[in-house]
Amino acid sequence: MEIEKRFSKMSKRMKSSIIRELLRDATNTSIISFGGGAPDPETFDREALAKLSQGVLLDEYQISLQYGATEGDPLLKDELIKILEERHGIKGLKHGNLLITVGSQQALDLMGRVFLDEDSYVMVSHPIYLGAASAFRAYGPKFITIDLEDDGLNIDQVEKALKELDSKGEIQKLKFIYTVPNFHNPAGVTMSLEKRKALVELARKYDVLILEDDPYGELRYEGERLPDIYYLANGENVILLNTMSKVMSPGIRIGMIAGDEKIVAKAALAKQGADLCTPTFTQRLVARYLQEGTIFNRIKSAIEIYRKKKNIMLDALQKYVNVEGAKWTKPEGGLFIWVTLPEKYDTMELFEEAKKVGVAYIPGSAFYVDDRVSSSFRLSFCLPPEDQIEEGIKRIGKLL
Numbered sequence: 001m002e003i004e005k006r007f008s009k010m011s012k013r014m015k016s017s018i019i020r021e022l023l024r025d026a027t028n029t030s031i032i033s034f035g036g037g038a039p040d041p042e043t044f045d046r047e048a049l050a051k052l053s054q055g056v057l058l059d060e061y062q063i064s065l066q067y068g069a070t071e072g073d074p075l076l077k078d079e080l081i082k083i084l085e086e087r088h089g090i091k092g093l094k095h096g097n098l099l100i101t102v103g104s105q106q107a108l109d110l111m112g113r114v115f116l117d118e119d120s121y122v123m124v125s126h127p128i129y130l131g132a133a134s135a136f137r138a139y140g141p142k143f144i145t146i147d148l149e150d151d152g153l154n155i156d157q158v159e160k161a162l163k164e165l166d167s168k169g170e171i172q173k174l175k176f177i178y179t180v181p182n183f184h185n186p187a188g189v190t191m192s193l194e195k196r197k198a199l200v201e202l203a204r205k206y207d208v209l210i211l212e213d214d215p216y217g218e219l220r221y222e223g224e225r226l227p228d229i230y231y232l233a234n235g236e237n238v239i240l241l242n243t244m245s246k247v248m249s250p251g252i253r254i255g256m257i258a259g260d261e262k263i264v265a266k267a268a269l270a271k272q273g274a275d276l277c278t279p280t281f282t283q284r285l286v287a288r289y290l291q292e293g294t295i296f297n298r299i300k301s302a303i304e305i306y307r308k309k310k311n312i313m314l315d316a317l318q319k320y321v322n323v324e325g326a327k328w329t330k331p332e333g334g335l336f337i338w339v340t341l342p343e344k345y346d347t348m349e350l351f352e353e354a355k356k357v358g359v360a361y362i363p364g365s366a367f368y369v370d371d372r373v374s375s376s377f378r379l380s381f382c383l384p385p386e387d388q389i390e391e392g393i394k395r396i397g398k399l400l
């Protein structure tokens with residue numbers, strides 16, 4: 001059978017991800033990998049989780065080993081609502097405003113599923129989180145790309161693009177503006193308060209949705225915490241995605257969508273067809289873990305680990321990358337540093353050479369929805385041990 005001919009239009013839009021390939025390399029121990037954004041396993045609270053698992057399985061087996069509601073475990077929702085209220089100042093959320101998802105990656109896909117058609121537009125930053133680009137691309141929308149600056153999206157470009165769509169009578173085809181306001185993946189930058197407010201104003205003026213994706217907000221190493229866009233907008237026109245992946249464990253695969261009840265209900269309907277429910281065992285485990293109230297202490301120690309690694313990487317870049325015109329972001333949190341070399345460099349080409357000297361990063365072109373050549377690359381400092389961070393950057397410096 002010529003199987004290629006049987007595949008759907010949607011499946012043909014899916015491309016193999018360079019990150020997946022790199023994750024394969026990351027398991028090759030001879031390579032120092034600054035590739036994937038996998039957390040340091042030392043941050044995983046394995047003893048506490050092992051103890052709680054016992055009770056969740058033995059005492060709560062009727063829930064934790066059974067099918068659950070597509071919308072999510074009510075106990076977990078209670079805990080998440082508490083966190084959103086206490087730490088994010090978001091008040092008044094009900095169970096109907098939350099959907100528990102299999103990581104925020106599923107949330108991104110569900111947003112694509114419920115909003116995007118082939119004649120839709122999505123507004124995204126350039127560079128963009130690769131996983132969001134793949135999730136949206138499958139549904140065939142047109143991307144409107146906005147430059148990312150040191151303090152977040154270029155708001156003038158956002159306004160210009162909105163005005164243009166509006167004057168063409170196409171504003172309703174713009175389904176959402178996707179943004180990662182804190183410690184952007186891959187760029188490491190954080191959206192300023194002014195820009196957050198300006199974005200909320202624009203979304204209100206043109207009546208468009210903002211899709212706020214915030215996996216890294218709790219991982220702040222320096223500076224002051226900034227309010228969520230969702231908070232600033234009073235929840236109006238904003239959908240907030242969050243996840244336990246970077247603050248607890250990515251293998252547990254627990255994420256969430258918070259937003260308008262109608263959007264959440266539609267996403268739940270889409271989720272039903274995808275997987276019936278998020279694993280009930282990990283949902284209940286996370287609920288019990290959050291009830292213990294120790295997660296933020298645990299995050300504090302993760303912050304210590306990551307701040308140190310980030311500083312080691314920044315110092316090493318300063319010491320070993322002596323290329324005129326090279327620059328890099330100095331993130332206040334999150335897991336990534338974005339390095340930009342002079343334009344003559346093609347970091348995809350360089351990637352093969354880097355592998356030969358035993359170091360891996362993600363070439364910048366992976367984070368653009370067009371086929372550009374990029375002189376940037378993403379480094380993540382979370383996984384390699386401290387001594388390897390310095391050694392890896394030294395190798396990159398020498399190669400350059």
Ligand code: PMP
Binds near residue numbers: 105242255
């Ligand atoms: N959004 C962003 C910006 C991310 O960086 C990631 C993980 N790399 C995700 C969503 C998905 O994370 P998860 O599915 O593990 O929650």
